[in-house]
Amino acid sequence: QQQVKQSPQSLIVQKGGISIINCAYENTAFDYFPWYQQFPGKGPALLIAIRPDVSEKKEGRFTISFNKSAKQFSLHIMDSQPGDSATYFCAASMDAGGTSYGKLTFGQGTILTVHP
């Protein structure tokens, strides 16, 4: 019930294209859904996050789409650039009431390669 399933495992996109990564969760108590970006040899860094009271959040070229009824959320990267090549992780946590202490459950990760 704590799982977060992410797909695809790897993704190759041409420069200027749209990258789409999908995640599905089971636990309806999750109320915070972040995406982390990780470059080789570095720790993950927060890219963008969403709460379930909105269906979409956009920050620059990055958009999260959230479907509460389907228990799915996705990351869209518009106008993908070679510098976006990295591993992307979706995650989820239960933060309402502060009793889960921000513990994140991560998806398996997607290796994105953007060809120039």
Next chain:
Amino acid sequence: NAGVTQTPKFRILKIGQSMTLQCTQDMNHNYMYWYRQDPGMGLKLIYYSVGAGITDKGEVPNGYNVSRSTTEDFPLRLELAAPSQTSVYFCASRLRLVSYEQYFGPGTRLTVT
């Protein structure tokens, strides 16, 4: 601010040896976490702490121990290292009630042979 720092960056251990992975944050964050990252598996929570003197198990705590005597430091101890503990270890921290964002350190790559 240095953020979250981890030492060492790399380490090779023999089976049965012990070691401590160090983690320090200078952001006065209440919450700290240890994750391990294995290929194709995402990050799994090992232990976490909500403040000095308070720690609890995460999803994969077996073979590890932690302590938190100060707000800044959260070391992870491996006793009797096993090949299954070969992984990349990340420490993270978060400021309670202000932001949900976790800040990650650069990681420690550990190989047990």
